[in-house]
Amino acid sequence: MNHLQLGYERGISTVTINRPEVRNAFNDEVIAELTAVFLEIGKRDEVRCVVLAGNGPAFCAGADLNWMKRMADYTREENIEDASALARLLEVIWRCPKPTIARVHGDTYAGGTGLVAACDMAVAVDTANFCLSEVKLGLIPATISPYVIRAMGPRAAHRYFLTAERFGAAEALRIGFVHEVVKADALDARVAEIAQALVQAGPQAVKACKKLLHDVAGHEITAGLVRRTVEGIADIRASEEGREGIQSFLGKRKPNWLP
Numbered sequence: 474m475n476h477l478q479l480g481y482e483r484g485i486s487t488v489t490i491n492r493p494e495v496r497n498a499f500n501d502e503v504i505a506e507l508t509a510v511f512l513e514i515g516k517r518d519e520v521r522c523v524v525l526a527g528n529g530p531a532f533c534a535g536a537d538l539n540w541m542k543r544m545a546d547y548t549r550e551e552n553i554e555d556a557s558a559l560a561r562l563l564e565v566i567w568r569c570p571k572p573t574i575a576r577v578h579g580d581t582y583a584g585g586t587g588l589v590a591a592c593d594m595a596v597a598v599d600t601a602n603f604c605l606s607e608v609k610l611g612l613i614p615a616t617i618s619p620y621v622i623r624a625m626g627p628r629a630a631h632r633y634f635l636t637a638e639r640f641g642a643a644e645a646l647r648i649g650f651v652h653e654v655v656k657a658d659a660l661d662a663r664v665a666e667i668a669q670a671l672v673q674a675g676p677q678a679v680k681a682c683k684k685l686l687h688d689v690a691g692h693e694i695t696a697g698l699v700r701r702t703v704e705g706i707a708d709i710r711a712s713e714e715g716r717e718g719i720q721s722f723l724g725k726r727k728p729n730w731l732p
Contacts, residue, residue, distance in 0.1 A: 476503045477510060478528070484521035484672040485665075486514050486571075492537075493529025499584060500540035501558060508562045515569045521679070522671040523569065524664060525592055526576040532601070533585030559584065560616050566591040567620060568687070570680045572671050576664045577601050577651065586650075587617030590624035593683070595651040596664050597642045603650065604639045623691070625650040675730055677714045681705065 480487040488510055490497040499507075514520050527533055547555060566573060566588070575589040577597035582604045589595050605621070607614045614621065614634055622630045629648040633640060642654045655663050671679065685705060692698055709715045714730070721728040 475506070477506050479510065481520070484519065485524060485668045486517075486520045486522070487524045487526060488514070490525075490527040490533060493527075493531075495537055496531035496534035496580070497527040497529060497585070498534045498537040498540075500537040501555065503537075504558050504562050508558070508565050511562075511565045511569050515565075515571055518676075520571055521676055522668050523571050523573045524576050524668060525566070525573060525588060527578065529579075531579040531585075532575075532577045532581045533588055534580065535583030535585050535606070556616050559587075563587050563591045563617065563620055570683065572679055572683060574664055574667055574671075575651075576660065578657070578660060580604075582606055583614065584617055586621055587614075589651070590617065590620035594667060595624075596653045596655065596660065596667065597645060597651045598657045598660050599642050599654050600657065601642045601645070601654075602639050603633075603641075603645050604637065605633050606637045608635065609637045621650075673731065675714045675718050675728065677712065678709060678718070681709055 476490065476492055478487075478489040478491045480489070488507070490499070490503065490507075492498065492503070511523070514523055544552065544555060573592040573594070575592040575595040577589060577595055578601070579598070580602045581589055581597075583606050586603055586605060605614050618630075618634075625633070625645075625648045629650070632638070642651065645651045646654045653663060685702070688701065689698065710719075717730075718728050
């Protein structure tokens with residue numbers, strides 16, 4: 474991987490964008506690499522959660538300027554193909570069967586906010602800044618919008634999509650775009666604590682729970698939805714992992730998925 478650094482330790486896989494010279498801005502190559510990595514990680518039984526991070530002063534500054542220059546001459550068909558690659562990356566992260574944590578250590582702009590929003594959880598340093606800057610360039614944050622609007626809510630999205638104002642970590646926390654804000658020297662420890670909580674849980678339960686969230690959140694409560702939730706708990710209770718979890722709890726011992 475030319476633009477990524479990969480790490481693994483005790484069930485936790487770390488994917489780090491490594492383009493500090495351009496503030497981790499992404500281009501078609503970075504998008505392809507991230508997509509391939511998240512698809513591969515999703516298949517690995519030993520991986521229990523994924524941390525998405527960046528090197529250098531920024532988490533991700535959005536699109537690479539040289540890439541944007543090439544896009545200026547694209548036809549509509551080429552633009553559709555190009556945008557589809559980013560859309561696929563965001564969906565791959567969103568649907569990754571492993572829980573994902575965005576470790577936001579610095580500024581996060583435009584498409585970078587999409588990466589954060591596609592993750593299940595986000596922890597940011599208190600000095601981070603965010604910006605949906607597209608309208609300033611005569612563009613719109615279309616491809617990232619399904620994820621960013623879910624993360625910050627429609628009301629906040631109306632403001633920050635339309636004004637392209639920068640907002641800080643405290644505001645990102647207030648509107649729900651990130652889950653927690655910490656000092657820089659506490660970031661790694663807090664991300665590690667959340668990752669450990671994920672590692673302690675039943676791996677199949679976590680996978681099923683993530684699917685449950687996708688199936689239920691934002692959907693109307695119908696008889697069909699209620700039925701699927703009933704079937705979901707019945708299936709997991711009857712599973713090998715579900716039985717082991719209950720038996721270990723009642724027996725006051727560790728479940729067999731823990732060392």
